[in-house]
Amino acid sequence: MSSIRTIPSLAACYDLEVEQMDVKTAFLHGDLEEELYMEQPEGFVAQGKEDYVCRLKKSLYGLKQAHRQWYKKFEYVMEDQGYKKTTSDHCVFIKIFSGDDFIILLLNVDDMLIVGRNASRIDKLKQELSKSFAMKDLGPTKQILGIRSKHIDVRYHWMRDVLEAKLLELEKIHTNDNGADMLTKALPRVKFEACCLTSGMEAFPT
Template sequence: MQEEMQSLHENHTYELVELPKGRRALKNKWVYRIKTEESSSKPRYKARLVVKGFGQEKGIDFEEIFSPVVKMSSIRVVLGLAAVQDLEIEQLDVKTAFLHGDLEEEIYMEQPEGFKVPGKENLVCRLMKSLYGLKQAPRQWYKKFESFMAEHDFTKTKSDHCVFIKRYERGDFLILLLYVDDMLIIGQDRIKIDALKKDLSKSFAMKDLGPAKQILGMRITRDRSKRLLWISQERYIEKVLERFNMNKSKPVN
């Protein structure tokens, strides 16, 4: 929780103000999650402050809310291209991605439970940046990221607005796939990939996961010497079996 609050303060997510007459402050809650990384067996405990966005009113607290994500067909095509051409596939994660989106509406929220400022309990948070739970949060994050990519000479494909491509001389290129806060960078030139990672880290809080091992719950396995690549959902299937208490069941045959 302390780590989450630190992220909010560093990102200047809100400021404490008096609630204007005729306005109401949205409520919020803490959401807890245990996350296990692919490369580690140790669980990671996360806490996230979430706005109760179901209390928002259209025309007052939000307008448009649609935000695209990369299509599964695009992921398969690009991974296939990477396998055939023996391209690098790097994975990155944006920490607290939705906090980067700029808000266009005037929104107020109650102070987070357990973190009310002593002596200022009567004040509320005026949100300056987007926050998880807001109806427009995914859209504002996408608009922010889309603007960043355009500034760095990447263009969106017409078939998928979450596939960004930058072409260089002599036929070289970089491809970036975006699924909310998960991204894959595909390219041949390590120097160009590292330069893009550095630019991303200057604008957003990034976590470099290195060579891609999984995406959207699918495990990625490669045999680069034979230019082969496999994607599987073994772990996803195991989780489904665990959920329905069938992980120790014996197969029919």
């Protein structure tokens, strides 16, 4: 089950504050770990230096390494603030202050959803993030993050390479073994518990 649907559901259930932020030119924040060169773009070739190539100083959108480098830098900043990424979704970061006082941050490409009970703590996190990245504060969420095609490019881009290299084989999953979305349909308890197990959740006994 997608975190982008689970976290807003938790916020609605427990009446939490929900704020949204956007990172401007997110993929330019990543630092390259190796030297990369590119041909001069058509229409921007330097006269007298047609045989020169350009050396990249920052990651660019569309570069395979760009997604990974942007995430690594963001992860470093979040961990420096005391947040930990969840094991089920590495784009979800959480920090527990005490009891029910916590903040959850969901990173969706270059959009962020920040959920918590304490508005002042949320504001502090936004201020800290703005020190490291060019941020746009969208305020209280009026429209939940959309699932866009670039979400696939960032989080699942590696699948295309794996399938092309024939390192994995796609198989049809029978309905009985396929985890259903617990937020959209009513299920018998046995099926519900099986779906919880499939999605990494735990069904509490009643």
